[in-house]
Amino acid sequence: MASAYISISRINLSHRAISPSISSKRRYTTIARVAQNQSYWESIQSDIDSHLKKAIPIREPLTVFEPMHHLTFSPPRTSASALCVAACELVGGNRADAIVAASAIHLMHADIYVHDNMLLTDRVEPRPTIPHKFDPQIELMTGDGIMPFGFELLAGSMDPASNNADKILRVIIEISRAIGSEAMVSDQDHEANTQIHRLHESGAASGAILGGGNEEEIERLKKFGLYAGKIQGLLNKMGKNEEGKIEKWRALALKELEHFDSKKIEQISTIVTGDSLKFSYVGKS
Amino acid sequence: MASAYISISRINLSHRAISPSISSKRRYTTIARVAQNQSYWESIQSDIDSHLKKAIPIREPLTVFEPMHHLTFSPPRTSASALCVAACELVGGNRADAIVAASAIHLMHADIYVHDNMLLTDRVEPRPTIPHKFDPQIELMTGDGIMPFGFELLAGSMDPASNNADKILRVIIEISRAIGSEAMVSDQDHEANTQIHRLHESGAASGAILGGGNEEEIERLKKFGLYAGKIQGLLNKMGKNEEGKIEKWRALALKELEHFDSKKIEQISTIVTGDSLKFSYVGKS
Numbered sequence: 001m002a003s004a005y006i007s008i009s010r011i012n013l014s015h016r017a018i019s020p021s022i023s024s025k026r027r028y029t030t031i032a033r034v035a036q037n038q039s040y041w042e043s044i045q046s047d048i049d050s051h052l053k054k055a056i057p058i059r060e061p062l063t064v065f066e067p068m069h070h071l072t073f074s075p076p077r078t079s080a081s082a083l084c085v086a087a088c089e090l091v092g093g094n095r096a097d098a099i100v101a102a103s104a105i106h107l108m109h110a111d112i113y114v115h116d117n118m119l120l121t122d123r124v125e126p127r128p129t130i131p132h133k134f135d136p137q138i139e140l141m142t143g144d145g146i147m148p149f150g151f152e153l154l155a156g157s158m159d160p161a162s163n164n165a166d167k168i169l170r171v172i173i174e175i176s177r178a179i180g181s182e183a184m185v186s187d188q189d190h191e192a193n194t195q196i197h198r199l200h201e202s203g204a205a206s207g208a209i210l211g212g213g214n215e216e217e218i219e220r221l222k223k224f225g226l227y228a229g230k231i232q233g234l235l236n237k238m239g240k241n242e243e244g245k246i247e248k249w250r251a252l253a254l255k256e257l258e259h260f261d262s263k264k265i266e267q268i269s270t271i272v273t274g275d276s277l278k279f280s281y282v283g284k285s
Numbered sequence: 286m287a288s289a290y291i292s293i294s295r296i297n298l299s300h301r302a303i304s305p306s307i308s309s310k311r312r313y314t315t316i317a318r319v320a321q322n323q324s325y326w327e328s329i330q331s332d333i334d335s336h337l338k339k340a341i342p343i344r345e346p347l348t349v350f351e352p353m354h355h356l357t358f359s360p361p362r363t364s365a366s367a368l369c370v371a372a373c374e375l376v377g378g379n380r381a382d383a384i385v386a387a388s389a390i391h392l393m394h395a396d397i398y399v400h401d402n403m404l405l406t407d408r409v410e411p412r413p414t415i416p417h418k419f420d421p422q423i424e425l426m427t428g429d430g431i432m433p434f435g436f437e438l439l440a441g442s443m444d445p446a447s448n449n450a451d452k453i454l455r456v457i458i459e460i461s462r463a464i465g466s467e468a469m470v471s472d473q474d475h476e477a478n479t480q481i482h483r484l485h486e487s488g489a490a491s492g493a494i495l496g497g498g499n500e501e502e503i504e505r506l507k508k509f510g511l512y513a514g515k516i517q518g519l520l521n522k523m524g525k526n527e528e529g530k531i532e533k534w535r536a537l538a539l540k541e542l543e544h545f546d547s548k549k550i551e552q553i554s555t556i557v558t559g560d561s562l563k564f565s566y567v568g569k570s
Contacts, residue, residue: 064469108433115429120405120421136405140425141469144400144432148393148465151436155457165450169440172457176437180430184349 040267044082044102047095049073051103055153067134067142068149072106074133075113079232079271080196080203080225081105086268087204087221090260093211100157101171101206105199107150108179111143112195151176164210171206178202193233200229220256227253228271325552329367329387332380334358336388340438352419352427353434357391359418360398364517364556365481365488365510366390371553372489372506375545378496385442386456386491390484392435393464396428397480436461449495456491463487478518485514505541512538513556 058069081102088098117128118136132139154172158165177183178198185194204225208218227249234242253272257265343354366387373383402413403421417424439457443450462468463483470479489510493503512534519527538557542550 061470064466068466068469111429115425118425120425140400140403140405143429144396145465145469147429147432148436148461151433152458152461152465155454155461158451158454160451165454166443166445168454169443169450172440173437176433176440180433180437181349181353184353184426184430185346 040086041079041082041270044085044095045077047099048077048081048085048102048106051099052106055103056149064145067138068145070133071114071139071142072110072146075110078106078109078196078199080109080199080229083200083225083228083268083271084203084207086271087207087213087225088211089207090221090264090268091208091211091213091217093207093213097210097212098207100153101175101210102203104150104154104175105203105206107146107153108175109199111147111150112179114139114143114146147179167209170209174202174205174209193229193236196233196236197226197229200232201226204228216259220259224253224256224268224272227256231272325371326364326367326555329370329380330362332384333362333366333370333387333391336384337391340388341434349430352423353430355418356399356424356427357395357431360395363391363394363481363484365394365484365514368485368510368513368553368556369488369492371556372492372498372510373496374492375506375549375553376493376496376498376502378492378498382495382497383492385438386460386495387488389435389439389460390488390491392431392438393460394484396432396435397464399424399428399431432464452494455494459487459490459494478514478521481518481521482511482514485517486511489513501544505544509538509541509553509557512541516557 052072056069056072057065059065084102084105085095085098089095117130117132118139119128119132120136134142151172154168154175158168178201179195183195183198201222202225205218205222208221213221230249231246231253234246250272254269257269337357341350341354341357344350369387369390370380370383374380402415402417403424404413404417405421419427436457439453439460443453463486464480468480468483486507487510490503490507493506498506515534516531516538519531535557539554542554
């Protein structure tokens with residue numbers, strides 16, 4: 001079911017934007033890499049979904065947990081969650097170190113998605129056209145329950161054996177800022193989709209923190225995440241031809257990765273190079 | 286402005302429920318104690334408000350921070366915040382140790398209040414009659430920003446010098462559970478106002494944790510908070526004559542306090558003995 005929301009597409013981006021001439025040998029390598037990266041991002045998403053399904057089973061009382069389950073799993077997935085895991089692995093961490101934070105990021109995203117698409121009395125056009133299984137009051141209250149549940153999961157991943165309390169608190173700060181007042185404040189470029197940008201930024205930073213990255217690695221991956229979020233946000237606004245902006249952000253994003261071992265950045269870099277995950281989330285515009 | 290929302294009233298409760306005969310000397314003592322307790326709870330509330338005003342100033346961009354400030358300070362105060370500070374002080378902690386958690390609890394309560402009173406397309410009667418300065422979309426998004434800001438404040442109160450990360454994570458678990466899925470699940474008695482109950486329960490537990498209480502103290506104050514929340518929840522549903530329930534919960538609450546030094550419980554006990562803070566919050570029914 002989860003994979004239905006993931007479409008790996010080349011969209012309007014191509015490797016040529018970075019590599020002007022591609023030989024037939026290199027083209028073959030690119031295709032092989034796409035296949036490999038498909039399974040990389042999809043394997044991450046599959047692990048996140050498995051974790052969430054265990055955390056939010058459908059159980060009694062059904063009036064609470066059926067909407068919670070539905071509103072958690074019906075929104076499209078966000079690449080911010082997958083990026084959290086990829087950043088953790090890039091700095092040498094284990095996937096298990098980041099899977100709870102990645103799940104929490106999905107829950108924040110699901111709450112935002114549900115509330116963005118609520119049918120409100122004064123909602124200006126265009127009105128949300130997604131299917132609504134539950135009435136607005138249920139959607140409102142369930143979204144309000146999903147968000148703190150994300151923080152509960154995060155705080156509950158404290159493990160005295162690994163002495164990770166400081167890291168988790170830092171991740172809570174990153175994620176709460178991303179979805180709180182900072183996201184509501186438009187960024188200096190007056191870009192839309194600020195919450196998408198910030199969620200990717202905080203996702204990458206959180207993965208780096210949990211994977212044991214040093215301060216420079218955390219800062220660089222945080223910036224990488226911001227550019228990846230800007231690109232994903234723009235790609236989600238279909239029909240706009242903003243190749244110039246995407247080129248600029250892609251270059252800035254890849255510059256941050258130069259700090260890392262070139263053999264290790266291949267997978268994470270695909271999120272900005274056009275073989276990336278293309279999630280179908282349409283954010284606020 | 287804050288004190289406008291606090292009415293110290295005897296409501297339908299009296300000391301006689303606990304102390305059947307009150308001599309004139311004891312009546313004098315009671316009056317003196319009321320005055321003293323007024324200033325105790327009001328001084329706590331004043332400190333919480335001061336902290337919040339520093340944390341959420343009205344600043345640019347006004348389109349974000351004016352609604353955030355307004356929707357933080359216009360809801361009536363919840364005694365759950367004050368109880369957090371009182372519990373901290375009861376176990377020997379300093380007020381400063383609990384003021385951030387108490388502020389965070391107010392922010393959670395403010396979000397719940399704003400969303401409870403939103404004008405939704407399908408809202409059944411009675412429709413909320415509170416004044417609405419902003420349209421529903423602003424109220425929805427601002428509430429969604431206020432809640433994570435509460436978690437950001439909490440996580441940001443980590444202080445390496447006092448090595449309090451574990452305590453803060455435990456408080457985040459308490460508070461996120463109180464407002465998340467657990468609050469949505471009706472309790473066994475099928476009482477309404479579950480979020481009010483849980484917010485008081487988590488407030489008292491959080492104060493005890495941050496004040497350095499031992500496990501027994503934390504558990505007892507958590508139970509005390511739950512009963513205090515049930516009483517406050519019932520008092521907010523004006524017009525119902527449920528003295529019997531209140532009597533039962535008051536007795537159970539006071540029983541938890543027997544564990545503590547009798548000289549120290551005078552102030553906190555007033556939250557259930559009728560000289561308590563009576564907040565004007567009307568919760569979901």
